[in-house]
Amino acid sequence: MMGFFLGWVLVLAVLYLRAGWLRQLGLSCAAYLGGMALSTLPWLAYFGVNGALGDFFGVYFGDNLFLYSAGGQESAGFVTTIIAVVQKIYWGCHDTPLIPALAALGLVWMLYRRRFACAASVLALGLAATGFARGAYHIYYFLPFAVFAAAGISPLARAAAKLPAPGPIRQKLLPAAGAAAALGFCLLTCHNVSQLLRPAEELPQYQFAAIMQENGGGSLLNYGTLDGGFYTAAGVQPPCRFFCVTNLPMTEQQEQQDALMESGGVDFAVSLDPALGERFAYTLISQAEYDGGEGSVTWYLYRKNA
Numbered sequence: 471m472m473g474f475f476l477g478w479v480l481v482l483a484v485l486y487l488r489a490g491w492l493r494q495l496g497l498s499c500a501a502y503l504g505g506m507a508l509s510t511l512p513w514l515a516y517f518g519v520n521g522a523l524g525d526f527f528g529v530y531f532g533d534n535l536f537l538y539s540a541g542g543q544e545s546a547g548f549v550t551t552i553i554a555v556v557q558k559i560y561w562g563c564h565d566t567p568l569i570p571a572l573a574a575l576g577l578v579w580m581l582y583r584r585r586f587a588c589a590a591s592v593l594a595l596g597l598a599a600t601g602f603a604r605g606a607y608h609i610y611y612f613l614p615f616a617v618f619a620a621a622g623i624s625p626l627a628r629a630a631a632k633l634p635a636p637g638p639i640r641q642k643l644l645p646a647a648g649a650a651a652a653l654g655f656c657l658l659t660c661h662n663v664s665q666l667l668r669p670a671e672e673l674p675q676y677q678f679a680a681i682m683q684e685n686g687g688g689s690l691l692n693y694g695t696l697d698g699g700f701y702t703a704a705g706v707q708p709p710c711r712f713f714c715v716t717n718l719p720m721t722e723q724q725e726q727q728d729a730l731m732e733s734g735g736v737d738f739a740v741s742l743d744p745a746l747g748e749r750f751a752y753t754l755i756s757q758a759e760y761d762g763g764e765g766s767v768t769w770y771l772y773r774k775n776a
Contacts, residue, residue, distance in 0.1 A: 569619045576621025674758035674769040675703035688737025739772045751775045
């Protein structure tokens with residue numbers, strides 16, 4: 471993802487320089503780098519205290535830039551790439567309809583104003599932004615397309631400027647009404663809203679934590695998946711460095727988890743694999759189905775054999 475967004479910054483830099491917006495380019499870069507620095511400070515403190523800054527920069531910057539961008543695979547063919555781009559655009563529009571609506575409004579406005587070069591650039595760069603990530607589909611790759619939502623704000627702002635000036639009361643109520651409308655829009659269109667009021671007891675993480683307590687508690691390994699919430703719900707510390715797998719193609723993470731399971735180094739293991747007990751000396755004691763908004767999956771809880 472780092473390479474993805476850094477590449478996008480370079481695209482914007484070219485556009486800024488071509489338009490002669492040097493000062494705006496400097497401010498944008500400063501805001502971007504400042505935001506990155508602020509969001510990185512907690513991680514620097516955590517890894518610094520634990521003497522692992524080298525690992526932090528190696529994985530979160532080096533591997534993300536050069537390994538994850540290619541997915542550890544060969545580049546996809548032209549047709550495959552086009553299909554992936556169409557899928558990402560479809561799901562991006564499905565999940566965040568306001569973004570393509572504003573972008574489309576901006577394109578229509580540019581065409582109406584006969585700014586054909588601008589419209590073509592926005593359309594081409596928008597499609598390229600969703601296609602930077604080759605191979606596997608991930609909804610969040612559509613996020614950079616949100617930059618083009620700003621194109622639709624310009625005609626809206628121009629239209630609002632022609633309206634009569636609001637009175638003192640309306641001047642205070644309009645921002646609140648706009649914020650309420652935006653919140654309502656998000657709640658109506660976000661497919662994760664159904665999860666907001668879901669009782670914690672229905673989640674596999676808390677179900678498995680309760681079962682672990684009933685069985686005397688102990689250590690836990692999240693085997694082969696990304697979800698680290700099982701540790702939080704159970705109130706236990708991860709048992710090894712690779713306490714869950716990542717999207718990065720690193721063989722050592724699977725090797726370390728396999729070694730821990732083969733040695734019986736943890737009391738419980740949670741996995742999406744229904745046949746994990748056939749590979750290791752663990753017995754399936756529970757399972758729970760869960761739909762987080764992207765389809766139903768079944769989690770399995772295993773306990774080490776006595």
